[in-house]
Amino acid sequence: MASLESDKVDAILERKLGCEVDRKTRDHNYFYVKENEVFLSKTKISKGPKHTLDNTLVMLMARQLQLGVAGNLVKLVNCNLNKDECLAIIRASSGAKPAAGAAQVAPAAKPGASQPYSKPRSPQKK
Amino acid sequence: MISTETNIGRIANHGSRASFSLPFVVSGANVREANVRGEGSFMSVASSGWPFQQAETPAWSTFDFYVGSPVSGTWIVEQLNDLDSIWYLTDLDSQNYRLGEVLTVAVEKSGDQFIASEPRRGWFGYGDSEDRAIGNFASGLVEELEGLSAREGQLSQHLREELAQLRSVVIPRR
Numbered sequence: 001m002a003s004l005e006s007d008k009v010d011a012i013l014e015r016k017l018g019c020e021v022d023r024k025t026r027d028h029n030y031f032y033v034k035e036n037e038v039f040l041s042k043t044k045i046s047k048g049p050k051h052t053l054d055n056t057l058v059m060l061m062a063r064q065l066q067l068g069v070a071g072n073l074v075k076l077v078n079c080n081l082n083k084d085e086c087l088a089i090i091r092a093s094s095g096a097k098p099a100a101g102a103a104q105v106a107p108a109a110k111p112g113a114s115q116p117y118s119k120p121r122s123p124q125k126k
Numbered sequence: 127m128i129s130t131e132t133n134i135g136r137i138a139n140h141g142s143r144a145s146f147s148l149p150f151v152v153s154g155a156n157v158r159e160a161n162v163r164g165e166g167s168f169m170s171v172a173s174s175g176w177p178f179q180q181a182e183t184p185a186w187s188t189f190d191f192y193v194g195s196p197v198s199g200t201w202i203v204e205q206l207n208d209l210d211s212i213w214y215l216t217d218l219d220s221q222n223y224r225l226g227e228v229l230t231v232a233v234e235k236s237g238d239q240f241i242a243s244e245p246r247r248g249w250f251g252y253g254d255s256e257d258r259a260i261g262n263f264a265s266g267l268v269e270e271l272e273g274l275s276a277r278e279g280q281l282s283q284h285l286r287e288e289l290a291q292l293r294s295v296v297i298p299r300r
Binding site: 003022025026027028030032034037038039040041042044046051052053054055056057060063064066093094095096 | 234236237238239241243248250251252253254261262265266269270272273274277280281282283284285
């Protein structure tokens with residue numbers, strides 16, 4: 001079960017993913033994923049004291065962010081997924097064109113980054 | 127990767143919930159249909175701009191998903207949450223906006239939080255009580271409408287569609 005602390009997700013979305021953050025609204029802080037002056041996706045965290053985002057919330061936030069599955073948001077927060085990999089997933093999911101000069105990562109070719117579960121590799125022949 | 131139209135899963139569990147998530151769509155997912163056998167209801171939903179299917183299986187039934195090519199995804203089965211309740215939201219408790227339609231909102235307990243969600247359009251809000259979850263759901267609709275409207279010239283196709291959906295439901299009061 002994936003669960004994340006709200007303050008940690010807040011910090012990672014702003015600092016690591018470089019989201020534009022809107023803290024002026026009454027009930028939520030909003031995180032907008034921006035690339036090349038285009039907003040690709042967004043999510044929100046309720047204002048108030050630090051709280052635990054349980055599996056269902058993590059899944060809903062990952063879907064809002066266009067990160068697909070909850071595991072990808074967990075990987076982002078736990079530093080197993082970097083900004084470029086996240087943007088590649090978000091671009092693919094939201095139908096956005098890659099930014100000029102951005103690495104065109106084929107998300108489907110990176111199962112570790114795209115799915116919460118990876119099949120064990122069969123032993124390779126030498 | 128699944129090639130050609132393929133049956134990707136069958137659920138026959140008693141009272142379980144299944145969702146098929148498609149994080150990556152190489153050339154357009156084509157979720158053709160889900161067949162339900164047995165008695166009971168079937169709900170199929172797709173979020174805005176992000177293709178996924180979610181269904182609830184009634185007791186002693188099965189359903190099948192067929193997905194076109196090429197697509198990759200994840201098949202997730204989870205137990206039904208017994209604490210689900212349904213609210214019918216008729217008002218946003220806002221001086222500036224009203225609802226253009228009655229929204230059916232599911233509220234469930236998840237960890238320490240109650241989550242209010244309208245899964246068809248991916249809208250949700252949460253809080254430490256059912257009332258607060260519903261309140262945050264409603265205020266979130268207004269906040270998101272205003273936030274996206276303020277950025278309207280710089281939105282991706284996905285967010286433009288979400289803004290259009292919000293505008294069709296969150297109506298300015300005259």
